[in-house]
Amino acid sequence: MSTSSSSTSTQGGDGGGEPPSSSRSRLRSSNGVWPEPFLEALALHVAVDASRAIGRLAAAQALSNIFQVCSTWRAISRSDLLWRNLARRIWNVRELLHRESWREEFVYRHRTAANFRSRRYDHTTLHFVPTDNNNNDDDGLRCRRLALSDHHLAAGFSDGAVHLFHIPSRLHLSTFYPQHRDRLGRFSSAVSGIILSDARLVFATLDGDIHMAAVNAAAPLRRAHLGDVVNDGALVDFAGCNRWWVGLYAGVPRRAFHIWNGETEELVFVGGVLTDPEAVMGWHLLTELTGIIGRIRVTNGDMAVACTGVRVVVFHLLSQGVEMGEEEFPRGIVVGAFDAYGDSALVPDARGVATVRRVGNMEEVCRFTMREGVAFGCMNGGYGVTWGGGVIRVWEIHHGQYLYSFRERIGECNALIADERFVAACCDDATIHLWDFGAQ
Incomplete structure (x- = not known):
């Protein structure tokens, strides 16, 4: 672009523009x-x-x-x-x-x-000393969730530990463990979701506990919400932003969604039937890490989108869980590869076809066919990233064009995430891979 450097002072307003001043030239x-x-x-x-x-x-x-x-x-x-x-x-x-x-x-x-x-990026690995508090020798220590902010990455594991990294220095900063209490099932403290900013870390565990810590402060980790697994079921996924926290539960009828005010930490809604058919699977997660039951994401416009293996539901957070749309997928959904970003959702089906949908009306933007089996996926505002058969592939999500695969092979993937600059993945040996596309 042939442009001159900026000389006008920044003014307030939203993305749609601002009312012009009568004095403007x-x-x-x-x-x-x-x-x-x-x-x-x-x-x-x-x-x-x-x-x-x-x-x-x-x-x-x-x-x-x-x-x-x-x-x-x-x-x-x-x-x-x-x-x-x-x-x-x-x-x-x-x-x-x-x-x-x-x-x-x-x-x-x-x-x-x-x-x-x-495909211009720098690749590195992040190292730390893993500690399996549950001694799950037969199942192995698994990365359950990854989260990115502008300068930090958090990785949550099946033993309840959340490891925090400083991305610019590639250093491991600290490890957080959920507060001890009597647990119902050896995996009840496994991490089920992380919300991360450069100021605050919030993470949840399968038993419904939600913990919070300041990223750059000496204040200790505290429990913001005490879970009630008997009455709510297992908290199978947890997501949100500064304004909202949303939990997806499985195990108890008509309690699929829990919504909190992220600023006051007040629980404002409980309801929904999305995971009622997966109730038994939800209870099993507490004792064995079986398949991924569901995913939930908070998107632009105070909306949330959630899925199970056969269904996607969209609801508005300001309306306390009122559903805006629902769609069934007879071919089934690869839940681990489901993701949403901005106003779009990536929905891969069990036959290798992924569709990109507009959150709200579920209108199809594009679709692409994945020849290799896909287990995990994620997206940012312009690209979808999938893992299958040991290979990470990148797709353009406006027209469904396949672009390339990453040069690195990482083995068996446990978790995958992307934002506008980074892609991160964790594999079976607890090595965290980071790809940086930042403009040089």
Whole structure:
């Protein structure tokens, strides 16, 4: 893009743009007077349309075309407000994370996504000393969940331990163990979900306990919620954000979903029948780590999407669990490869066909066929990542195009996760692999 560096101060507002001030300058073209806010709104509209129709990388070319119309139109490339709205709408970025201006942040995100498409990454492994508190020699120590933030990675294991790593230094920072109490089943303390930011770590275990710790503070781990496995069943998956925590349970009828206010830690809803058919499987998880029963994800717009082996349900968190849609998949769903990110969900079926759906109406965006059997999968805003047969593969999720496989072979995978910059996976020997696509 032929753009000038940003010179306009950052202003408030959401991703849809802001009401222009009456004092903002008006720009003149050969066809008359063009208000600067109008041109900015036009550029935003064109870039977002290109992103939705072709893919997020297409937004840069669309902006370049706008800026080349004339010097008057090119002048809006200096608006930090425009770049802020572009970063929010196209890259879902709410604050500056990597650069000093919104234009630089947008360019960084574009280059990182381009690296993802062309397989430009750095690979490393993260090392720690695993300790199996449950002495599960016959089952082995398994990584159950991975979570990423901008500067940290957390890995939760079947013994209840959560290991926290600092990504820039690749160092193991600390290990957290759930508080001791009488357990119902030897795997009741296995980690079932992690919510991670650079400020806070929240994790849940199969018995329903939820623990919290500050990432960079000396405050000890504390239990935010005491689980009641007898009355609720097993907490088979746990996800959320700063605003919401959502748990997916199996074992007791009509108690599939639990929703907490993530700021006050108050339980605000219990209900749902999604996992009623999997009740027996939920109880078995406490004593043996069998298959993955269900997944739940919190997405944009205060919505959550959850699945079992045959069904996907979407519900609104503000409406306290009111379902917005449900769809059955007669071919079955590979639950370990189900994921959601932004406003999209990745739903792989048992016959090797994966569909990308819009969360809310479950409209199909694209589909692709996975020739190798897939056990785990994840996604970010532009790409789907799958593991099967020892190989990690990457797919573009606007048109379903297969792009490439990772050069590294990691053996048997236990957990897989991706965000806009990183992919992380853990294998049977508890080695954590990290691929960094960050723009260099």
